[in-house]
Amino acid sequence: QKEVEQDPGPLSVPEGAIVSLNCTYSNSAFQYFMWYRQYSRKGPELLMYTYSSGNKEDGRFTAQVDKSSKYISLFIRDSQPSDSATYLCAMSLNTGNQFYFGTGTSLTVIP
Amino acid sequence: GAVVSQHPSRVICKSGTSVKIECRSLDFQATTMFWYRQFPKQSLMLMATSNEGSKATYEQGVEKDKFLINHASLTLSTLTVTSAHPEDSSFYICSASSGLGDGYTFGSGTRLTVV
Numbered sequence: 001q002k003e004v005e006q007d008p009g010p011l012s013v014p015e016g017a018i019v020s021l022n023c024t025y026s027n028s029a030f031q032y033f034m035w036y037r038q039y040s041r042k043g044p045e046l047l048m049y050t051y052s053s054g055n056k057e058d059g060r061f062t063a064q065v066d067k068s069s070k071y072i073s074l075f076i077r078d079s080q081p082s083d084s085a086t087y088l089c090a091m092s093l094n095t096g097n098q099f100y101f102g103t104g105t106s107l108t109v110i111p
Numbered sequence: 112g113a114v115v116s117q118h119p120s121r122v123i124c125k126s127g128t129s130v131k132i133e134c135r136s137l138d139f140q141a142t143t144m145f146w147y148r149q150f151p152k153q154s155l156m157l158m159a160t161s162n163e164g165s166k167a168t169y170e171q172g173v174e175k176d177k178f179l180i181n182h183a184s185l186t187l188s189t190l191t192v193t194s195a196h197p198e199d200s201s202f203y204i205c206s207a208s209s210g211l212g213d214g215y216t217f218g219s220g221t222r223l224t225v226v
Binding site: 002036044045046086088090099100101103104 | 113114147155204206215216217219220
C-alpha cells in the first residue's frame, strides 16, 4: 500500500465551481500536511501548510485535515481558469524530514 | 503502484567534497525525472529536468557544472553536488514520470548538510 493515495484525475469543472481535492494516507504518525500547486514546466509551489488536524483558510483555499480518518482535503471556492494546474498533497512526520507525496490531481477550470 | 526510491535520506559532508544522490524508479520506466530543491516551509524549486539518454535541462540560475545530473537508464537518475558549500545545504527531492499520464511519483527527499 502506498503511503499517500491521490486520484490523478483529470478533473474538469466550470468557472465559479467549488473544487474538492483529496488525499488519503496510511501512516497515522504524519503530523505536517501540505498542498502544492504545479503549473506545467514549473516546480510545485506551496499553497497550504498545516500541522495536525483542523482547518486552515487562505483566501479562496481551505485545507482540512482529519487525522482520525487519515484524510486531507483542499477546497477551492469560486474556481478560476488560472487555477488550472496539478495539485499535489504531501505530508511528513516532522518538519523538514522525509516527504511523502501524492501523485497529483490535474485540474482544469473551464471559462 | 509506482515507487521512487531516493538515497541517501540524509547526508553530512565537508565543504569542498562532492555528494551523489540517487533517484530510482522501482517498478516503472521513468522517461523523465525532475530534481527539486526546497528550503524550509517553502515551495519546491525545480532545478532541472532530465530525460533518459540526453542532457538535462537546467532551470535559469542553476549551475549545471555544480549540480551534475546523469540519467543513464530508464530507472536511475543521479544528482551530484560538486565542491559542496554550506549554502548548498538544503532538501533535495526527485520525481519521476512514466509519461503515461498517471502523474508524478516523488522520492522521499535527501537532507544535505554541508559543514
